[in-house]
Amino acid sequence: MEMQNVKVPHSWRVWMGCACALALGLWFDVPVASAASAFTMPTSAVDAQTVPDCSGVTAVPQAECNGLLRLYADTKGGQWDNNANWGDMSAADAPCPWFGVTCQDGHVTQINLASNHLRGQLPNAIGDFHFLTHLLLQDNQLRDPIPRAICDLTDTLVQADFSYNQLYSNNSKTRQCMQQLAADTLATQTVKPTNLRVEAITDSSIQLGWTPIAYTADGGFYEISYSPNITGPFTMHGVTADKLATTYLLDNLAPGQSYFIRVRTHTPAHAQQENDQWSPNAIISAVTGSPQKVLLIVYFPGDNDLSPYMNGVMQLLRLGTVYNPTLQVLFLGDKVGDHNTRLFTVANGVITPTDVVETVWGKDELDTTDPAVLSWFLRYARSHYPATRTLVSLMGHGVGMTPEFSWLVSDAPGEPPHPQPGIPALPQNIPNTPGDVTNQGGFLSPLDYGRALREATNNGADPFDLLFFDQCFMGNLDALYEVRNAANVFVASPNYAWLLAAYRAYATQFAPSASAERMAAGIINFYQAGLNDRHPNSIFWITSQEIADVAGAVNNLGDALTDALPAGADAQILNATL
Incomplete structure (x- = not known):
């Protein structure tokens, strides 16, 4: 996972510095085309x-x-x-x-x-x-x-x-x-209102507030529209009496539903301006209340160089629950050093530390790279906080498909295997390459994740709705195949990922009425919207069945290639890979 300095901004974007490839900050940069190509x-x-x-x-x-x-x-x-x-x-x-x-x-x-x-x-x-x-x-x-x-x-x-x-x-x-x-x-200037926010939420309404624009003369109003989809279509809900307005009640909404809300300013034509003026939209998203709940289980084994970012991630989760009253978060975090493994609950904008770790384990420091700890946490969260939807976010640097055997390749006869006794989780001491290793020397491999998730889901009989690998490398087939039965839908990156930690935005997509696929798409939309061309990334969502289908297809391909080699097709196969 690429690290970034987590702050709590008014927007959904997060500033970060990273461990793998330095990211000084995130904002939207739109490349300008050449004059010739854009000229009409x-x-x-x-x-x-x-x-x-x-x-x-x-x-x-x-x-x-x-x-x-x-x-x-x-x-x-x-x-x-x-x-x-x-x-x-x-x-x-x-x-x-x-x-x-x-x-x-x-x-x-x-x-x-x-x-x-x-x-x-x-x-x-x-x-x-x-x-x-x-x-x-x-x-x-x-x-x-x-x-x-x-x-x-x-x-x-x-x-x-x-x-x-x-x-x-x-x-x-x-x-x-x-x-x-x-x-x-x-x-x-007819501009969009600033500081657009949600002031109150009920099962059927969202109370909006904002700072009005400086230009209040010459008539006009604020127009409010909404949609359950970020791409629309948007329905116009109403307008304010004038440009002095600072609040608006968006009512007659469905319970437990994610909504994208747009507010824009209108100034009609007047003596100094011959055209009607419409500002760009200010946009916010929120979830209406509901008796049904969504449980988000976040595992943060930060007993390494991710340690400084744990509190910032929790603050973003806290803000997310302000905009989603149906969301209950359980967060198990560990920092560098001893006596700091703690379980927190986050709901309705409040972070509450608990003594669950001490009560259950009899100590306040756990090895969060131990699959038994992860398995216990997932089972505890599920049993104590039943919900309509249950999501899991596994944070960390990520280790990909780590070999858990000695490296047996030798360059010459009689030469001992190198390195010994095996290879590290990731190449160490190489610039721009993270190591998901704690101060106790351990790490969670895909095989470890597989064991923990099998225990937590009754061998896949009780899968989670969504599993988000918020870390690098876990989107490769070998890793996903180990955990394929643990959830209905998975979100992962096959290569480097970035600790964008946009949980304030993600939270508004975790609605009781949303499908796992819709929530996965919401994560991806906000994740990629927060990155620019200086932060190349690949991220996707895939279902459990699709993982099995892809694995079967890869096996068939391997068998076909193996059969083709004795027939003299090795040169063709080599050329096809170039």
């Missing part, structure tokens, strides 16, 4: 099949020309009210004749596209106009986020206007730059 040509300028090319431009620097094309592409220039000459490179002084563009002394000095039906986001290339003195973009439908590159214009701009758009930034420095460029601009 205005048919009024040149042939629609021609892609604008700034390589021959001499009137202004090529970077400024490309910046204009980027602005056109990102704000749907083909739909502007006036896009005269945009993209036309035939003039010797292009791009200076383009509508709204003014050049002086070999540079773009003014961009005036006010009230011109610009839609979309300002590009980072807006910071490439180092001699720009006027930037007038008011009365459009430009959306957040404001690029940080806007700060590159603070030394040259003498007049800027961004009013009556949908611009916002979470970055305080960017907001300061906007305030410096055009005072009170952010007070005229």
